[in-house]
Amino acid sequence: xxxxxxxxxxxxxxxxxxxxxxxxxxxxxxxxxxxxxxxxxxxxxxxxxxxxxxxxxxxxxxxxxxxxxxxxxxxxxxxxxxxxxxxxxxxxxxxxxxxxxxxxxxxxxxxxxxxxxxxxxxxxxxxxxxxxxxxxxxxxxxxxxxxxxxxxxxxxxxxxxx
Amino acid sequence: xxxxxxxxxxxxxxxxxxxxxxxxxxxxxxxxxxxxxxxxxxxxxxxxxxxxxxxxxxxxxxxxxxxxxxxxxxxxxxxxxxxxxxxxxxxxxxxxxxxxxxxxxxxxxxxxxxxxxxxxxxxxxxxxxxxxxxxxxxxxxxxxxxxxxxxxxxxxxxxxxxxxxxxxxxxxxxxxxxxxxxxxxxxxxxxxxxxxxxxxxxxxxxxxxxxxxxxxxxxxxxxxxxxxxxxxxxxxxxxxxxxxxxxxxxxxxxxxxxxxxxxxxxxxxxxxxxxxxxxxxxxxxxxxxxxxxxxxxxxxxxxxxxxxxxxxxxxxxxxxxxxxxxxxxxxxxxxxxxxxxxxxxxxxxxxxxxxxxxxxxxxxxxxxxxxxxxxxxxxxxxxxxxxxxxxxxxxxxxxxxxxxxxxxxxxxxxxxxxxxxxxxxxxxxxxxxxxxxxxxxxxxxxxxxxxxxxxxxxxxxxxxxxxxxxxxxxxxxxxxxxxxxxxxxxxxxxxxxxxxxxxx
Amino acid sequence: xxxxxxxxxxxxxxxxxxxxxxxxxxxxxxxxxxxxxxxxxxxxxxxxxxxxxxxxxxxxxxxxxxxxxxxxxxxxxxxxxxxxxxxxxxxxxxxxxxxxxxxxxxxxxxxxxxxxxxxxxxxxxxxxxxxxxxxxxxxxxxxxxxxxxxxxxxxxxxxxxxxxxxxxxxxxxxxxxxxxxxxxxxxxxxxxxxxxxxxxxxxxxxxxxxxxxxxxxxxxxxxxxxxxxxxxxxxxxxxxxxxxxxxxxxxxxxxxxxxxxxxxxxxxxxxxxxxxxxxxxxxxxxxxxxxxxxxxxxxxxxxxxxxxxxxxxxxxxxxx
Numbered sequence: 001x002x003x004x005x006x007x008x009x010x011x012x013x014x015x016x017x018x019x020x021x022x023x024x025x026x027x028x029x030x031x032x033x034x035x036x037x038x039x040x041x042x043x044x045x046x047x048x049x050x051x052x053x054x055x056x057x058x059x060x061x062x063x064x065x066x067x068x069x070x071x072x073x074x075x076x077x078x079x080x081x082x083x084x085x086x087x088x089x090x091x092x093x094x095x096x097x098x099x100x101x102x103x104x105x106x107x108x109x110x111x112x113x114x115x116x117x118x119x120x121x122x123x124x125x126x127x128x129x130x131x132x133x134x135x136x137x138x139x140x141x142x143x144x145x146x147x148x149x150x151x152x153x154x155x156x157x158x159x160x161x162x
Numbered sequence: 163x164x165x166x167x168x169x170x171x172x173x174x175x176x177x178x179x180x181x182x183x184x185x186x187x188x189x190x191x192x193x194x195x196x197x198x199x200x201x202x203x204x205x206x207x208x209x210x211x212x213x214x215x216x217x218x219x220x221x222x223x224x225x226x227x228x229x230x231x232x233x234x235x236x237x238x239x240x241x242x243x244x245x246x247x248x249x250x251x252x253x254x255x256x257x258x259x260x261x262x263x264x265x266x267x268x269x270x271x272x273x274x275x276x277x278x279x280x281x282x283x284x285x286x287x288x289x290x291x292x293x294x295x296x297x298x299x300x301x302x303x304x305x306x307x308x309x310x311x312x313x314x315x316x317x318x319x320x321x322x323x324x325x326x327x328x329x330x331x332x333x334x335x336x337x338x339x340x341x342x343x344x345x346x347x348x349x350x351x352x353x354x355x356x357x358x359x360x361x362x363x364x365x366x367x368x369x370x371x372x373x374x375x376x377x378x379x380x381x382x383x384x385x386x387x388x389x390x391x392x393x394x395x396x397x398x399x400x401x402x403x404x405x406x407x408x409x410x411x412x413x414x415x416x417x418x419x420x421x422x423x424x425x426x427x428x429x430x431x432x433x434x435x436x437x438x439x440x441x442x443x444x445x446x447x448x449x450x451x452x453x454x455x456x457x458x459x460x461x462x463x464x465x466x467x468x469x470x471x472x473x474x475x476x477x478x479x480x481x482x483x484x485x486x487x488x489x490x491x492x493x494x495x496x497x498x499x500x501x502x503x504x505x506x507x508x509x510x511x512x513x514x515x516x517x518x519x520x521x522x523x524x525x526x527x528x529x530x531x532x533x534x535x536x537x538x539x540x541x542x543x544x545x546x547x548x549x550x551x552x553x554x555x556x557x558x559x560x561x562x563x564x565x566x567x568x569x570x571x572x573x574x575x576x577x578x579x580x581x582x583x584x585x586x587x588x589x590x591x592x593x594x595x596x597x598x599x600x601x602x603x604x605x606x607x608x609x610x611x612x613x614x615x616x617x618x619x620x621x622x623x624x625x626x627x628x629x630x631x632x633x634x635x636x637x638x639x640x641x642x643x644x645x646x647x648x649x650x651x652x653x654x655x656x657x658x659x660x661x662x663x664x665x666x
Numbered sequence: 667x668x669x670x671x672x673x674x675x676x677x678x679x680x681x682x683x684x685x686x687x688x689x690x691x692x693x694x695x696x697x698x699x700x701x702x703x704x705x706x707x708x709x710x711x712x713x714x715x716x717x718x719x720x721x722x723x724x725x726x727x728x729x730x731x732x733x734x735x736x737x738x739x740x741x742x743x744x745x746x747x748x749x750x751x752x753x754x755x756x757x758x759x760x761x762x763x764x765x766x767x768x769x770x771x772x773x774x775x776x777x778x779x780x781x782x783x784x785x786x787x788x789x790x791x792x793x794x795x796x797x798x799x800x801x802x803x804x805x806x807x808x809x810x811x812x813x814x815x816x817x818x819x820x821x822x823x824x825x826x827x828x829x830x831x832x833x834x835x836x837x838x839x840x841x842x843x844x845x846x847x848x849x850x851x852x853x854x855x856x857x858x859x860x861x862x863x864x865x866x867x868x869x870x871x872x873x874x875x876x877x878x879x880x881x882x883x884x885x886x887x888x889x890x891x892x893x894x895x896x897x898x899x900x901x902x903x904x905x906x907x908x909x910x911x912x913x914x915x916x917x918x919x920x921x922x923x924x925x926x927x928x929x930x931x932x933x934x935x936x937x938x939x940x941x942x943x944x945x946x947x948x949x950x951x952x953x954x955x956x957x958x959x960x961x962x963x964x965x966x967x968x969x970x971x972x973x974x975x976x977x978x979x980x981x982x983x984x985x986x
Contacts, residue, residue: 023592025592026588026589026591026592026593026594027592029588029592030333030337033337033340034337034340037340037343037355040354040355044347044352044354048622049617049622049623049624050617050618050621050622051614051617051618051622052349052613052614052617052618053350054347054349054350054352054354055354056614057339057343057610057613057614058340058343058354058355061336061339061340061343061606062340064336065333065336065337065340068329068332068333068336069333071329072327072329072330072333075327075329076592084590084591086591087382087383087385087386090381090382090383090385090386091382091584091587093385094378094381094382094385094559094583095580095583095584097556097559098378098559098563098576098577098579098580098583099577099580101560101563101567101573101576102573102574102576102577102580103573105563105567105573105576106573110564110567113563114560114563114564117556117559117560117563118556118557118559118560119556121555121556121559121560122552122555122556124385125385125552127552128552136553136556137556140556140557140560144560144564148564148568152195152209153209154205154564154568155568155571155731156564156567156568156571207705208705208732211705212714212730215714215718301856302856302859302860303860304860305857305860305861305862306857306862346736348823348824348847348849349824349847350824351769351824351825351983360736360740360774363735363736364735364736430853430856480856484852484856484859485852485855486852486853486855486856487852490704493704493705493707494704494705497705497707497710497711500708500711500951501711501714503950505872505874505875507875507876508875508876508879508881509875509878509879570733570735571733611849615846615857618818618844618846619818619846619862619863
C-alpha cells in the first residue's frame with residue numbers, strides 16, 4: 001500500500017532491519033487457514049461429482065490456497081526488501097475502540113457507545129490532551145445523535161438500560 | 163426512429179416537474195447516504211420505500227433509481243477520501259483514488275469519478291435504450307455453466323488488479339472464495355465453519371468485510387503516518403479540474419469501462435463487481451500509463467467508476483424484464499413496483515412502455531443532476547481532509563461502527579469487524595491487497611452455487627463448461643488472461659534480475 | 667423533524683388521509699411489525715399494508731421492522747424475547763413456525779409456547795410448472811417422464827416451502843425427481859426459461875404473466891380448491907393425490923399477551939382484511955384470506971408442524 005511506503009522520516013529511522021523469516025509469516029498464516037478449511041471441508045463431506053457435497057468447495061479452494069501459500073512463503077523468504085515496522089500501539093487502540101463500541105452499545109445504547117469509542121480511539125494520539133479527547137467524544141456523540149437518530153431515523157436504540 | 167420517439171416521450175415524462183423533484187431528492191439522498199461508510203443504497207432505498215407507495219409508479223421508480231446510482235456515486239467519495247468502499251466495485255476505485263487523495267489530488271480524483279460516472283451512466287443509458295430486449299434475451303441464455311464461466315473470468319481479472327506479486331493476488335482471491343463458504347450451505351442447508359455461532363449462519367456480511375479490511379485496517383496504518391501533526395496534503399481547493407493530459411487519459415477508459423460495464427450489468431448479481439474488475443484489469447493491460455496504476459493513476463479512478471455506473475443502469479434490465487433482482491437493492495425496486503400492481507417481467511416493456519422509457523430518460527436527467535450537484539461539493543469534501551487527523555480518525559471509526567451496527571442491529575458484527583480490521587492490517591504488513599479478497603468473497607458463494615448446480619444438471623459431467631459455446635469461449639478468455647498475467651510477471655522479474663546484475 | 671417525514675410531506679398531502687381518533691388502540695407506544703424478509707417481497711408489502719391501515723384507521727403509529735436471516739428464525743427469536751405488551755408483533759409464516767421446528771435440531775424459541783398467535787392473514791398457493799414444449803400436459807405424463815428419463819425441479823431454497831412441496835409430490839406420486847435449489851423463485855424461473863430446468867414449483871399468482879405468454883405451463887395446484895384466477899387448473903386432490911401445501915402468513919406476538927389486547931388486535935386485522943382495497947390487492951398477489959379466531963390460528967400452526975414433519979424429514983433439509 002502506498003501509504004506504507006510514505007512514512008514520516010521519524011518512522012524510517014526507527015525501522016529496524018527485519019528478519020527475513022518474519023516476512024514469510026503472512027504465507028504461513030494463509031497456509032494454516034487453508035488447512036483449517038480443508039480439514040473442516042473433509043469432515044463436512046465431499047459428495048460426488050454429480051452432487052458436490054457441502055465440503056467440496058471449501059476443500060477445492062483450500063487446496064488451491066495451500067499451494068499458493070507455499071509459493072508465497074518461498075517468494076517472501078527470498079524477498080530482501082525492507083519490511084514495515086508494525087504499529088502495535090495503534091493496532092491495540094483501534095481494537096479497543098471497536099471493543100468499547102460493542103460492549104457499551106450492548107449495555108447502554110448507541111450514543112454512549114459513540115462517546116466511549118471516540119475517547120478510546122483517540123488515546124494513542126499524544127498531541128490531544130485528555131480534556132480534548134473528552135470534548136471530541138462529546139461533539140462526535142452529539143453529531144451522531146443528530147445525524148443517525150434525529151435525521152436518518154435509523155432503527156437503533158440511542159440509549160438503553162438507564 | 164422508434165427508439166428516438168420513445169425516448170422523447172420518456173424525456174417528457176422524466177422532465178415533468180414532480181418527476182424532476184423526485185429524481186433530485188433521490189440522487190441527493192443517495193449521495194448523502196452513500197458517503198456514510200457501511201450505509202449504502204440498500205439502507206437508503208429502504209428508507210424511502212414507504213414513501214414510494216404514495217407515488218406514481220414512474221415517479222417511484224425514478225426516485226429509487228436516483229437513490230441507487232446516487233449512493234453508488236456517494237460510495238466512491240468515501241472510497242477516495244477515506245479508503246472505505248461501500249461496495250465491492252468501489253473497492254477498485256480505492257486502488258487509485260485513495261493514493262490520489264494522499265497525493266493532494268483528492269479534488270481531481272473526485273472530479274474524475276463524477277465525470278466517469280456520468281460518462282458511464284450515459285453509455286449505460288444508450289445501451290439500455292437500444293439493446294434492452296437483446297440483453298434480456300442474452301441473460302436468458304445464461305444458465306449455471308455460463309454464470310460460472312463469467313464469475314471465473316471476473317475472479318481472474320480481480321487477481322490481476324492487485325499491484326503486488328500476481329501469486330499474492332490469486333491467493334487473496336482464493337482466500338476470499340474460501341471465507342465466503344462460512345455460513346449455511348445454500349445447496350444442502352448444512353452449517354459450515356460457523357462454530358455454532360447463530361450470527362454466522364447467514365455468513366459474514368459484506369459490509370463487515372469491507373469495513374474491516376479497508377476501513378479499520380487503513381486507519382491503523384494511518385494513525386502513525388499522520389501523527390506528524392500538520393496535514394501533509396497540499397491541497398489547492400480551486401484545482402480540482404483535470405488538466406488537458408488528464409482529460410485525454412480519461413477519455414478512452416471511460417468509453418471502454420462504460421462498454422464493459424453495460425454488458426456485464428445485464429447479468430443479474432454478478433454485474434457490477436465483475437464489470438469493474440474486468441474493466442480495470444483490461445485498462446491496466448492496455449494503458450500506456452500502466453506503470454502508474456495503483457499509485458494514483460487518474461485512469462484507475464475513471465475506469466471502474468464508468469464501468470460500475472453503466473452496469474448500475476443496465477442492471478435494471480434483468481430486474482424489470484425478467485423479474486430477477488441481482489441485489490437486495492434491486493429486490494426493493496421490484497417490491498416498489500409490485501405495490502403499484504406492476505409486475506416486472508417480459509411484458510413490462512410493452513404494457514408499461516411509458517414507465518420503462520421514463521426511467522431510461524431519467525437516467526440522463528439524474529446523471530446530469532448528479533454532476534451539477536456534486537461538482538460544487540468537491541471543494542467541500544476536499545476540505546474535510548484538512549481537519550487534523552487526530553480529530554478525523556476517531557470520527558471515522560465511529561462512522562464505521564455505526565454503519566456496521568445498523569446492518570443487523572447486533573454487536574456481534576462489531577466484534578467481527580474488529581477481527582477483519584486486524585486481519586486487514588496484518589495483510590498490509592505482509593503486502594497483500596484487500597480488494598481481490600473482497601471480490602472473491604462476494605463472488606465465491608455465487609460461484610459455488612452455479613458450479614454445483616451446473617454439475618447437478620449435467621449429471622456430473624465437467625466437460626459441459628467447455629462444450630457449451632458461451633461458457634467455452636469465456637473459459638478460453640480466462641485461461642488466456644491467466645497465462646498472460648503470469649507470463650508478464652515472470653518477464654518483468656527476469657528483467658529486474660538482469661538489470662540488477664548489470665548494476666552490481 | 668425526521669428526514670423520512672420531511673420527504674413524505676408532499677406524498678401525504680396527496681393522500682390527504684385523516685387519522686381517526688383512537689377507537690381501538692391497544693398501546694400508546696408505536697407498534698413494530700417484525701418481518702422475516704428484507705424489504706421488497708410480498709410478505710414485506712403485506713406487513714406494510716397492515717401497518718399503514720393500523721396507522722390511519724386506529725391512530726396507532728405502526729412501523730415495519732425487517733429482520734431477515736436464517737430462514738426467519740432471527741426475527742422469531744427476537745420477537746419471542748420482547749415484552750408481551752403489544753408493541754412488538756411478527757408477521758410470521760411457514761419458515762420460522764412450521765418448518766424450522768423440524769428442520770433444526772435446536773431452536774432458540776418455542777414456536778407454540780413462545781408466542782401468542784393472534785390472527786391468520788391468509789395463504790398463497792404454489793403450483794407445479796413444466797416446460798410448455800416438453801410434451802407434458804398431464805400429471806400422468808409427468809409421472810411417466812420422471813420414471814423414464816428423470817425430471818429436475820427448481821425450488822426457492824433448501825427447506826423452503828417449494829422444496830417441501832417437491833418432496834410431498836414425490837411421496838404422493840411415488841416418483842423420484844432431482845431437486846435443484848435456488849435462492850428464491852426468480853433465479854429458478856430464469857434457469858427454467860433458459861431451458862436448463864424441466865420443472866419448478868412456485869406461487870401461482872406470481873406466474874400469471876408467464877403463463878399468459880406461454881412460457882410456462884402449470885400442471886396442478888397444491889390448494890384445497892381451484893384458484894379463481896385459473897379456474898381450469900386442477901388441484902392435486904382432484905387428480906387423486908392428497909397434496910396441499912400452502913404458504914400461510916399470520917400475525918403473532920410474544921407469549922403471554924393480555925387476552926383483551928389479543929382480541930383487539932385480532933379484530934383490527936380482520937377489519938383490515940375485509941377492506942375492499944386490501945381484498946383486491948390480496949387477490950392480485952394470490953393470497954386467500956380465511957377467517958380464523960386466535961385459538962383456531964394457534965391450532966392451525968400446531969397441526970401444520972405435525973403435518974409437515976414427515977415431509978421435512980424426508981427432504982433431508984440440513985445436509986445430513
